[in-house]
Structure formats: structure tokens, C-alpha cells
Amino acid sequence: MRPKELFSKIEQDTSEALCGRVLMRIKHAQKRKALTNFIGLGLISLVSLSLFVSAVNYIGSEMQVSGFSSYLSILFSNSGSVLANWREFTLALAESLPIFSIVLFLVAALVFFISFKIFIKNISAVRLSF
Amino acid sequence: MKKSDTQLVIEYKDGDEEVFTELVFRYVKIVYNQAYRLSKNKSDAEDISQEVFLKVWKNIKKYKFEYSFKTWILTITRNTSIDWLRKKRNIVFSDFENETGENVFVENIVDQEMLADELFAKIEDAKMLEEFLEKISLNQSEVLRLRYKDDLSFEEIAKVLNKPIDTVKSLHRRALMAIRQLIN
Numbered sequence: 001m002r003p004k005e006l007f008s009k010i011e012q013d014t015s016e017a018l019c020g021r022v023l024m025r026i027k028h029a030q031k032r033k034a035l036t037n038f039i040g041l042g043l044i045s046l047v048s049l050s051l052f053v054s055a056v057n058y059i060g061s062e063m064q065v066s067g068f069s070s071y072l073s074i075l076f077s078n079s080g081s082v083l084a085n086w087r088e089f090t091l092a093l094a095e096s097l098p099i100f101s102i103v104l105f106l107v108a109a110l111v112f113f114i115s116f117k118i119f120i121k122n123i124s125a126v127r128l129s130f
Numbered sequence: 131m132k133k134s135d136t137q138l139v140i141e142y143k144d145g146d147e148e149v150f151t152e153l154v155f156r157y158v159k160i161v162y163n164q165a166y167r168l169s170k171n172k173s174d175a176e177d178i179s180q181e182v183f184l185k186v187w188k189n190i191k192k193y194k195f196e197y198s199f200k201t202w203i204l205t206i207t208r209n210t211s212i213d214w215l216r217k218k219r220n221i222v223f224s225d226f227e228n229e230t231g232e233n234v235f236v237e238n239i240v241d242q243e244m245l246a247d248e249l250f251a252k253i254e255d256a257k258m259l260e261e262f263l264e265k266i267s268l269n270q271s272e273v274l275r276l277r278y279k280d281d282l283s284f285e286e287i288a289k290v291l292n293k294p295i296d297t298v299k300s301l302h303r304r305a306l307m308a309i310r311q312l313i314n
Contacts, residue, residue, distance in 0.1 A: 003246055007279035009256030010263075014162045018176055022154050022183045029184060 027129075034122065034129040041119040048112040055101070055108035062098035071096055135199035143191060150190075153199075154183055160200070160280060161207045167275060168211040168268075178214050182207045201286040204276070208290055246278070249306055252313050262312050270305035273298055 063069045071093045075082050082089045133141075135156070138149045161182050166175035185206050193202055253259050263271040269291070276287045284302070288295040 003250040003278035004281070006250050006253060006256060006259050007275060010260045011159070011163050011279070012166050012172070012175075014159050014179075015176070018162065018179060019154060019158050021176070022158060022180050023151060025180050025184055026150070026154075026187050029187065 031129040034126045037122050038119075038126045041115060041122055044115045045112070045119045048108065048115050052105075052108040052112040055105040059098065059101040059105045062101040066096040066098045068093065068096040068098060136195060139190065139193060139195075139199060150187060153186075157200075157203055158183075161203060163279075164204060164207045164275075165211050167272070168208070169215060174214065174218070178207070178211050181214070182210050185210060197286060197289055200280065201282060201289050204280065204282070205290045205292075246306060249310055249313070250278075253309075262309050265312060266305055266308045270301050270308060273301045274305050274309075277302065 071089070075089075075093075133149075133152075135153070138153055141149045142153075158179065162175055162179045165178035165182070166172065169175050169178060182203070186203060189206075193199070197205075250259075253262070263274065272291065273287055276282045276290060277284075282290065284295055284298050288298045291298065293301075
């Protein structure tokens with residue numbers, strides 16, 4: 001008898017239920033993972049939303065304080081003088097830009113949109129698992 | 131036409147979760163048998179098999195096709211079996227690691243012309259083979275089973291057993307010599 005044939009004869013048979021148990025175990029693990037992701041991402045989305053709202057308020061107040069919003073209103077109300085002194089105006093506008101709060105706002109926006117996008121995607125995974 | 135393991139894994143990674151069921155059906159017997167060989171207990175072998183497929187499911191996205199899927203899953207099975215048995219304290223490490231204490235007389239007989247086909251042709255039936263496999267070391271019997279039942283190359287067996295390829299070939303040669311000795 002060839003080795004392969006001989007060795008296949010000493011194989012144990014698996015019980016019929018084993019496949020079912022394996023698949024059931026994986027299904028439970030999938031449900032657990034989907035639920036954990038759903039809750040985790042939900043919380044992250046909520047936290048990042050509140051940070052995003054705070055960042056919006058912060059950037060608004062910083063623009064007031066730095067004078068950036070005043071320069072912007074001059075640009076629209078008195079464009080003639082702005083054009084005549086465009087170099088000085090541009091410099092003043094750049095200096096008054098609240099860089100830190102803008103960066104903070106962009107980061108908060110990015111985190112919120114990404115986490116929210118993944119959270120929405122995960123809703124379908126949770127629905128399929130349950 | 132039956133899809134290859136690689137195709138199934140690619141499809142799974144692309145989002146087709148149903149193909150995992152196909153992989154389970156394809157490998158449950160192989161995994162169970164390897165777990166049984168090591169644990170010698172049906173209930174443990176079933177528990178180990180479930181653990182193995184759970185690990186495969188968790189890590190399949192990290193599988194990089196460096197080795198065949200069969201090799202990868204058999205490696206996981208072996209490692210999971212060892213960890214399981216270690217927890218149950220059933221394991222005797224010398225069963226896996228001790229390659230000394232071989233019969234010097236057997237060591238010195240090198241029948242270069244004896245092929246495995248010819249050797250196994252002398253074995254009358256599966257029961258006799260099973261008895262011989264019980265009498266040789268666990269490492270040696272593992273090498274023979276992985277080679278002749280699971281069709282793994284020496285390189286793949288080395289990966290599964292986490293041993294150098296020369297050691298695997300040496301184990302293979304010694305296993306055949308030991309069985310030849312038992313037949314005689």
C-alpha cells in the first residue's frame with residue numbers, strides 16, 4: 001500500500017457536530033467584536049463631536065480676539081483702501097491668523113469625520129451579526 | 131472547479147466572509163487529526179480545533195502567503211495543542227524536544243536504497259502502522275504524518291515544527307530506519 005493510502009486509514013473521523021461548533025464559536029466572536037466596535041466607535045464619535053464643537057467655538061473666539069474677523073470685515077466694507085495697501089493688509093491678516101486654533105479645528109474635524117464614517121460602516125456589521 | 135486555498139483567502143480578505151465556512155469544512159479533519167495526534171484525547175482535540183479556527187479567523191488578515199495555507203494552519207494547530215496540553219500539564223517536553231537516546235545500531239544502518247514506498251509496502255495494514263508510530267518518538271511520527279498524510283514538503287514541515295530543515299530530514303531518516311527495525 002502506498003504511504004498516503006496507509007496514513008489516511010489511520011485518520012480519526014471528526015464528529016458531525018464539530019464543524020457546527022467551530023462555526024458557532026466564530027459567529028459568537030464576530031458578534032462580540034461587532035458590538036465592541038459599535039460601542040467603542042460610538043463613544044469615540046461622541047467625544048470627537050464634542051471636541052469638534054468646542055474647536056469651532058474656540059476658533060470663533062480666537063478670530064475675534066486676534067482681530068482676524070475685523071480685518072475680514074474691512075476687506076469687504078472698504079476694499080478700495082485694502083487694494084491700495086494690499087501688502088500691509090496681507091501681512092496684518094497673516095499675522096492675525098489664529099494658527100493654533102485653526103490646526104486644532106482641522107484635527108478635531110478630521111477625527112470626528114473619520115470616526116463617524118467608521119461608526120456608520122460598523123452599524124451594518126452589527127446588523128448582520130445579530 | 132474547486133477553488134484553491136489562496137483564492138479563498140484572497141476572497142475572504144476582499145470581504146466575502148462566507149468563504150471562511152468553506153475553509154473550515156476543508157480543514158476541520160486535518161486540524162482535528164493533528165490535535166488528536168498530540169493530545170491523544172477526542173474531547174481535547176475538539177476543543178483545540180475550535181481554538182485553532184478562532185485563531186485563524188482572528189489572524190487571517192495577517193496571513194501573507196509566504197507558506198501554504200495548510201502549513202500555516204498546521205503550525206497554529208501544533209502551537210495551540212502544545213499550549214493547551216501545557217495548561218493541562220499533560221505535556222512531557224522530552225516528547226517534543228528529545229532527539230537523543232536513539233539506538234546506535236539503527237543509527238549506523240543506512241539503507242540508502244530503501245525508499246519509503248518500499249518500506250510502507252511491507253506494512254500489512256493501518257493498525258500495524260499505528261502501532262509502529264506509537265513506538266517511535268513523537269517528533270519522528272509527526273514528521274512521517276506531516277510528510278505522507280498531509281503532503282507537506284520538508285521545508286513546510288520545518289516551519290510547522292519550528293525546527294531546521296536538516297533536523298527534519300534527519301528525523302525522517304531515523305523514523306524510516308526505526309520502522310524498518312520494527313518490521314524486521
